[in-house]
Amino acid sequence: MTLFLRPNADPADQDRSRFQMMERAAELTDLASIEARDADAFLAAAEHERIKSAFYYFPSLYFDAWSRTHMLRWERHAGSxxxxxxxxxxxSSGAKANAQMSLYFPPFPFDPAALRHALRRMRDFNSKRSSKIVIVQEAQVLRIAREGFVISLRCxxxxxxxxxxxxxxxSGFRKLRxxxxxxxxxxMVETRPFTPADQPACLALAEAWRQRLVANRMKIGVAYRHMAACLTxxxxxxxxxxxxxxxxVDGEARGFAFSGPITSTMGCNYLCITDLSLPxxxxxxxYHLMARFPDLIHFNDAHDAGRPxxxxxxxxxxxxxxxxxxxxxxRWTSE
Known part of the structure; x- marks a missing residue:
């Protein structure tokens, strides 16, 4: 079923095995895994909060929850x-230590009571170490700073x-034209919807992309795993x-891309891989992918991964x- 998990394994079984590897796993049993059926709830919350960031794109969250190195879990509290x-x-020696819990996003829609609830959960889980919010979009910065957090630019x-x-x-689009x-x-250039028959050729393109980054000693991050997920x-x-x-191009697959909505007005250019020998x-x-979403007003093309x-x-x-x-x-407190 998956290219990036243990072959022929049920993701739920792998999920349970990761729980078993972590100490104090019982403390997480009241949190839910991110399932495809949760999409409507997440989209409605993102709409209410007027989310812009590509990190909130639901398929990305869904696929990211399958990582070997971490887990994403969620709950509702105070409507958030x-x-x-x-x-x-x-x-420091590389040996496994206690698991660490962070809040991936601020509560959305934002609610101070929900944030306080999350902080209590994290302090209990992390043995009172200070807590972290991994992703804070620009419009939320002042609000989160007022709640006692030190803010750092991520991308x-x-x-x-x-x-x-x-x-x-x-003139602004002259070079693009x-x-x-x-x-x-x-x-002969043809752009058409992805079908399962395209999977082998697109997986080969993804692997060529991965090898190019490895050869150039560039960070791959989660992108390759997300590509494999979209394709499989x-x-x-x-x-x-x-x-x-x-x-x-001339009948041969030379690129693929995936996209979709973050909210009713904001789209996400999620993944795009092409043969670099074809400028x-x-x-x-x-361009063609954005054209497939005529009801959206803006598209978020994520960050540049530090690549000029x-x-x-x-x-x-x-x-x-x-x-x-x-x-x-x-901010650290002694309470």
Whole structure:
């Protein structure tokens, strides 16, 4: 079933085994795993909070919850969704230490009572060590700082005006127009919806991408695992939430991308991989994917992972906002 978990294993069985590896696992049994059926609840909460960040994109959360190295768990409190990250800590020698719990997002919709509840849970689990919020989007920073947290910038996300990108008018889109036209001159170019028959060719593209990053000593992060998930186990999600495209050149798959809505107005350019020997293809694929969501107003293309070439590519779409994403560390108190 999965490319990135133990082969032929039931994810629920692997989930239980990870629980067993952690000390004090009984303290987590009242928290729920993130399931595909939870999508509507998460989308409604994101809508209410006017979420912008790509980190909230529900399929990404769903696939990230399957990691070998950590778990995502959630609960409701005071009408808010609370998502927790539980990670196995290691000491200075590399040996496993106690598990550490962080709040993945501030409560959404935000509620001070829900935050206080989360802090109590984390302090109990972490033996009163100060608590951390992993992802704080820009609009939440002041609110979270007032609750006693020290704020640090994590990254900036590229947000595009979808209608402006579709129109491709003006000098700001001149390079994008030129590079997309160049991509179309490289052969018979066809962009169409992803189907299961495309899986082997797209997995090969993903592996080539991974090997290129390894060869260049660049961080892969969770991206490869998310690619494999989209290509192999995305069935629980309808195209309205997770839509895939494949671009073929002269009949051969040379790229794929997945996207979907964060809210009713904000989309997420979730993943996009193309053959780098064909310049402009990544731009063309992103453009066609945004075109498949006519009801959305903006698209979040996530951050640039510290890679200058990726930053340059995303700048081609003339972002209307560089959206700050932060982390937050609770100020230490002796209570």
């Amino acid at each position: 969704i609370l998502v927790y990250l539980i990670r196995q800590r290691r000491d 900036e996300e590229f947000i595009y005006d979808r209608a402006a990108v579709m129109a491709l008018e003006g 030129q590079e997309m036209a160049r991509a179309l001159r490289q052969g 186990v995305a069935d629980p999600f309808p195209p309205s939430l997770l839509k895939g495209l494949v671009v073929k 402009g293809l990544a731009l063309l694929l992103r 070439e990726l930053r340059n590519l995303k700048q081609r779409f003339s972002p209307v906002e560089m959206h700050g994403v932060f982390s937050a560390q609770e």
